[in-house]
Amino acid sequence: MVRPSRVLSLYEGFFAGGARILHTDVIAGLHAGGHQEHSVLAIAARAHRESTVQRMQDDPRYLQLVGGGIRVSTLGTVAGGHPAAPESFTDRQLKIAAEAVHSADLILSLKEQPLGILLALQARGLMSDAPVAACLHRSDPLHSGPALGWLTQAAASGLLTATIACAEATDRAYARAGVTASRRYVIANGIDTRRFRPGTRAEQQATRRALGIPSGAPVVAYAARFDPMKDPGLFLRALARHAERHPGTHYVLCGAGMSWENPAFRALAAESGVLPTAQIHALGIRHDMPAIYQIADVIALTSAFGEASPLCLIEGAACGATPVTTDVGDAAVQIDGIGVVTPADAGAIADTWQTVLQNRPEFRRRALAARPRLGRRRMLNQYRAVAFDLLRREEVAA
Numbered sequence: 001m002v003r004p005s006r007v008l009s010l011y012e013g014f015f016a017g018g019a020r021i022l023h024t025d026v027i028a029g030l031h032a033g034g035h036q037e038h039s040v041l042a043i044a045a046r047a048h049r050e051s052t053v054q055r056m057q058d059d060p061r062y063l064q065l066v067g068g069g070i071r072v073s074t075l076g077t078v079a080g081g082h083p084a085a086p087e088s089f090t091d092r093q094l095k096i097a098a099e100a101v102h103s104a105d106l107i108l109s110l111k112e113q114p115l116g117i118l119l120a121l122q123a124r125g126l127m128s129d130a131p132v133a134a135c136l137h138r139s140d141p142l143h144s145g146p147a148l149g150w151l152t153q154a155a156a157s158g159l160l161t162a163t164i165a166c167a168e169a170t171d172r173a174y175a176r177a178g179v180t181a182s183r184r185y186v187i188a189n190g191i192d193t194r195r196f197r198p199g200t201r202a203e204q205q206a207t208r209r210a211l212g213i214p215s216g217a218p219v220v221a222y223a224a225r226f227d228p229m230k231d232p233g234l235f236l237r238a239l240a241r242h243a244e245r246h247p248g249t250h251y252v253l254c255g256a257g258m259s260w261e262n263p264a265f266r267a268l269a270a271e272s273g274v275l276p277t278a279q280i281h282a283l284g285i286r287h288d289m290p291a292i293y294q295i296a297d298v299i300a301l302t303s304a305f306g307e308a309s310p311l312c313l314i315e316g317a318a319c320g321a322t323p324v325t326t327d328v329g330d331a332a333v334q335i336d337g338i339g340v341v342t343p344a345d346a347g348a349i350a351d352t353w354q355t356v357l358q359n360r361p362e363f364r365r366r367a368l369a370a371r372p373r374l375g376r377r378r379m380l381n382q383y384r385a386v387a388f389d390l391l392r393r394e395e396v397a398a
Contacts, residue, residue, distance in 0.1 A: 004037040005391055008104035008130075010114035013044030013079035014059035016052075016225060016256045016285050018311040019137040022166065022189055023110045024061040028068045029380045036387065039071040041100045043114055044079035050226045050257030051264065052285065060287050073100065075117070083113035083147050086120040093117075098126040106391055107132045108164075112144055112151040115160075119150055122159055131161035131390045134181070139169040139329040140306045141177040143229070148177060155181045162390060164383075167308040167330035183393075185386050188330070189309040190379035193371055196318040199294030207291045211252065211281050218249045218357045221296035221321065223289060223312040224303070226257025226265055231304040231326075236272035237346035238302065242353055243278040249357075250279040252292055259284035293319035297360055298353050301325040304344065309334060314374045322356045322363040324349065338366045 009027055014020065031038040047054045056062050056074060065072050075093040077084055089097070097117050101107060107130050109115055115134065121127040134151060141148045151174075154160035162183035165171035171186050199207070208215060220242070224230035239251050259282050260266055274280070286292060293299060299316030301307070307328035313335055317323055323339030325331045326349075332341045342352050356363050 004035055005387065006103060006105045007036050007038045007108060007387060008100055008106070009038065009040045009108045009110060010117065011040055011042040011110050012083055012113040013042050013047045013077075014056040014062045015047035015049055015054040015079065019111055019135075020061050022137070022311060023108075023135060024064055025192060025376065026380065026383050027108075028064055028070065029376065030384055030387070031068060031070050033380075033384070035384070039100070039104070040065060040073070041097060042072065042074040043084050043117060044077045045074045047079035049079065049081075050255075051262045052256050054256070054285075082145060084116050085146065086116045086123065086150070089117060089120050094120060094124060094126060097121060101130060102128045104128070104130050106130055106387055109134045111135065111137055112141075112147040115147065115150040115154050118159060119154060122157070127159065131393075132159060133162040133164050133386070133390060134160060136163055136165045136170050136174055137308050138306050139167065139173050139308045140229075141174050141179070143306055152178050152180075155179050162386075164386060165308070168333075169329045170308040183390070185382075187379055187382045187386070189311060189314065190376035191311065191315055191318060191374055193318050193375045196290050196293065196315045197371075198320045198368060199291065203291065204295050207295050211250075211295075213250045213252075213279075213281070213295065217279075218246070219252060219296045220249060220298045220300055220353055221252045221254070221292055221316065222258070222300045222302075223254045223292070223316075224258070224301065225255040226262060229303060229306040230255075231302045231344070232258070232265070233268050233272055234302040234304070234326075234344060234346060234349070235300060236269050236274055238300075238349035238353070239278065239280070240273040240275065241346055242350035243275065245350070246354060246357075247277065247279075250281065252296065253280065253282045254284070254286045254289065254292060256285050258282055289315065290319060293321050296321040297364075298356050299323050300349070300353070301328075301331065302344070302349065303328045307331060313339065317367040318371050318374050320364050320367055322360075322367055324352050324356060338363075338370045
């Protein structure tokens, strides 16, 4: 009997974000298929980000992996504004990491930040010969800080075997930045359409009731962390304009730091001209996003840079909401035929929201008709094929 291939994923840590959601869904799906045995090594055990403290043990991605029988270990650091540099690891942490990588046939790095630990192992002569693939989820690698240098160093030294980009924009951007991996793959994001689905009337009524949103009131949803990349100021300026003209609309904001408890959020809302009368539900981190999308008419994204293949747009569409986004990464390709791309202008964004609300039935019909192409089956099959290709090539080279 041939044993399953052993695949180790490296996480910077467990904290809210689309890349972690996507990668966790991928490895959980592949592990459940039986041909691969997955494990995870997290550099950090908790994260201090966007005015929040996020512990690994509380994170839904961690709970999903452990619940699916996937072993998760950690080096116990704290993730913050900067990833852990190669020289920062202790002998004990290097020993734990060396044991993990030597037990794997293939190593996947979730984004470039965890590569610091592999470079540290390489410098000590502790790195294994397993192929290493970096799973990339940005379209602006120059904003990755020192981690971009680790990625280019890993590629130049032969430590990095391949890159797996979630968008064509991502693949092109990293190539321009000098990442010269011998193999490059592009696998577009997909989602679990069993989870992200239209809500029943009872489900929608229950969510609206819990949030204090009247039945039939228009809803604009925003799912993004409080970060300059997401340009929450642009969103709030558009909200201020829209709310002034259409006071019956409700705005549901989700994401780390998107809460009135965050002083920076409160200050930005005031600076953006948001009036106290605006119907804003700033909920912070939520773990029930399908329920939020199910009551939304519009799923808004106002990112300025960095996006590759934003999950919130297709998650919202699969639930019946209409994506309205700035032109970042592969967003325009993602929502072709089901949403609207706007310039980064608050007035234009507010006007587009209202156009969607006025033509809601047709836009909803388009979103729901696209559900088959938004699913994750194609994505999982492609990741499985890439893993097989990397392992087969390694066997041939040996």
